[in-house]
Amino acid sequence: MFKSLRKKKTETVDTSKLIQVDIPIEELPKSIAVPAVAELTADQKDKYRKVLEHFSKADLEIPVKEVKTAESAPLTEFEKAWLTRECFLRYLRATKWVLNDAIDRITLSLAWRREFGISKLGEENGDEITSDSIAIENETGKQVILGYENNARPILYLKAGRQNTKTSHRQVEHLVFMLERVIDFMPAGQDQLALLIDFKEYPDVPKVQGNSNIPPIGVGKEVLHILQTHYPERMGKAIVTNIPWIAWTFLKLIHPFIDPMTREKLVFDEPPKNYVPQDQLDKLNGGYLDFTYKHDKYWPTLLKMTKEKREHYLKRFQKFGGVVGLSEKDLRGTTEELTIPVNSV
Numbered sequence: 001m002f003k004s005l006r007k008k009k010t011e012t013v014d015t016s017k018l019i020q021v022d023i024p025i026e027e028l029p030k031s032i033a034v035p036a037v038a039e040l041t042a043d044q045k046d047k048y049r050k051v052l053e054h055f056s057k058a059d060l061e062i063p064v065k066e067v068k069t070a071e072s073a074p075l076t077e078f079e080k081a082w083l084t085r086e087c088f089l090r091y092l093r094a095t096k097w098v099l100n101d102a103i104d105r106i107t108l109s110l111a112w113r114r115e116f117g118i119s120k121l122g123e124e125n126g127d128e129i130t131s132d133s134i135a136i137e138n139e140t141g142k143q144v145i146l147g148y149e150n151n152a153r154p155i156l157y158l159k160a161g162r163q164n165t166k167t168s169h170r171q172v173e174h175l176v177f178m179l180e181r182v183i184d185f186m187p188a189g190q191d192q193l194a195l196l197i198d199f200k201e202y203p204d205v206p207k208v209q210g211n212s213n214i215p216p217i218g219v220g221k222e223v224l225h226i227l228q229t230h231y232p233e234r235m236g237k238a239i240v241t242n243i244p245w246i247a248w249t250f251l252k253l254i255h256p257f258i259d260p261m262t263r264e265k266l267v268f269d270e271p272p273k274n275y276v277p278q279d280q281l282d283k284l285n286g287g288y289l290d291f292t293y294k295h296d297k298y299w300p301t302l303l304k305m306t307k308e309k310r311e312h313y314l315k316r317f318q319k320f321g322g323v324v325g326l327s328e329k330d331l332r333g334t335t336e337e338l339t340i341p342v343n344s345v
Contacts, residue, residue, distance in 0.1 A: 013283050013286065013287070013288065014288075017278070017279075017288045018283060018288055018289075018290040019279060019288050019289055019290060020290050021146075021289050021290065021291050022291065022292055022293070022294050022297055022298060023297065023298055023301040023302070024145050024146060024185070024298070024301065024302050024305060025146060025147050025148070025280065026185075026305050027187070028148055028152055028187040028190075029148070029277075029279070029280070031277065031279075032148055032150065032151075032152050032277065032280075033152065034151075034152040034187055034188070034189040034190045035151050035152070035190075037189070040089075040345055043097070044092070044097060044345075045345040047092060047097055047099050047102070048085075048088055048089065048092065048345045049343075049345065050099055051088045051091075051092065051099065051102055051103060051106070052085075052088060052324065052325045052342070052343075054103050055075075055083050055088075055103075055106070055324050055325075056323070056324055056325065059074075060074065060075060061073055061074055062074075062075060062079070062107060062110045062111055062114070063107070063111040063114075064111065064114050064115065065111055065114070065115045066108060066111050066112040066115050073114075075110075075324075076119070076120070077322060078119060078120045078121045078125055078314075079110060079113075079119060080317075080322065080323065080324045081121060081313070081314060081317040081322075081326075081331070082110075082113075082119075082121065083106070083110075083324040083325070084324075084325065084326055084327060084328045084331065085325050085326065085327045085328070085340065085342070085345075086191045086327065086328045086329075087106070087328075088102070088106070088325070089233075090191065090232055090233035090234065091105050091106050091109075091232055091233075093232075093233050094232030094233050094261070105229070105232070108229070108230075109229070109230045112229075112230050113230070116128075116129070116173075116176065117129045118176060118177075118180060121310055121313075121314065122306075122307065122310045124307060124310075129173050129176065129177050131177070131299070131303050133170075133173070134170060134173050134174040134177050135299065136164075136165065137164070137165055137170060137171060137174035138174065138178075138295065138299060139164060139295050140162040140163075140164040140202075140205050140293070140295075141159065141162055141293025141295065141298070142158070142159045142160070142162035142163055142164065143156065143157065143158055143159070143174065143175070143178045144156070144157040144159065144291075144293060144298070145157075145178065145181060145182050145185060145302065146280075146282065146289065146291060147276065147277075147280030147281060147282075147287075147289065148187075148194075148276075148277075148280050149194040149237060149275050149276045149277075149280070150275055150276065150277065151190070151192075151236060151237075152187055152189075152190045153186075153190060153192050153193050153194040153236045153237065154182050154185035154186055154187075154193055154194070155182075155193070155194045155195075155196055155276065155280070156178055156179070156182040156193060156194070156195055156196070157195075157196045157198060157282065158175075158195060158196070158197045158198070159198050159200070159202070160197070160198065160199045161198070161199060161200050161201040161202045161205065162202050162205050162293075163205070164205060164206075167216055167219060171219070172219065172222060172223060172226070175223060175226075176226065179193070179231060179234075181302065181306045183234070184305075184306040184309040184310055184313075185305075185306070185309070186328070186332065187332065188328070188329045188330075188332040188333040188334075189329045189332075189333075191233075191234070191328055192233070192234055192235065192236030192237075193234055193235060193236065194235075194236055194237045194238070194239070194275070194276075195235060195237070195238040195239070196238075196239045196241070196272060196276075196285065197238060197239065197240045197241070198241050198242055198284075198285065199240075199241070199242045199243050199244055200241075200242040200284065224258060224262075227262070228258075228259050228262055233261075235262065235265055236265060237265055237267065237275060238262075238265055238266050238267065239267045239270070239272050239275055239276075240266065240267065240268050240269070241269055241270075241272060241285065242269075243268065243269055271286055272285040272286055272287070273285075273286040273287060309332075312332075313331045313332060316330065316331050316332075316333075317331055320338055321342075323342060324342075325342040325343075326338075326342060327339070327340035
């Protein structure tokens, strides 16, 4: 199931190549290309069109909670902007192209986003999960968006050793907030992210009584449910490194709840530089980025960058008609004209 524990060699980094950085890398470097997208089959195109047709209905209403409820409401402008061409394809792939399952899963995620408080694509538009409500969770830099891996996926670092708070639902809200922000960093044509989960200990982070670097099984299952159910096909790669024995125990306990498609994307205790260019990788993980987290600089810069990216996305959504099925490539891009019309597959 997992590789056995082994003593790893300590890698040294050429200090002459270090790049000082203390804020997110805003744009994809020219040295990394977005991979080409695979062509759909005739059957897949037909199912895509049917999903598009369903969510384009003028009288469509969506539940306001993930659990079944009689209360429902029409799609908002922000939800239509979330219902992109790539969104439909992600859910179709996740459900192995079973049409009704894909429609049900998308509906469920829309209801969950409403209930969780992130359906409006940003706190400036009215999301309930805000940067202020979860800021304390990131004061030690335990989650950082920094750089891009080999396939142009923006990287979200999860640094367990920088844990600074007791276990609470706010920690889950923090993770969801950062998932939404790393999505903001996706370049045009890439709709996946990369996780770099690092269990390295940090002596500069004070231990908080009652907290743990390893989440309880219940929290682990909730996070897995959110990732696998409401962010399907979003995670392209997850690199897990510096794993202590207690984390191996946690991983083995949580393993039965990880679906096969997610398992294929997990990499355990391999050098991150095998998957990330060194000029996009933290030096603590074998890269050239000499990164130090400074909350008073990194946090406001992250919020400013992502707000501007969302404004760009929504402005182009309105420019191109404000309808479901627009391509994220066009919404994140800079072209004056649509490159992927809504009905083209």
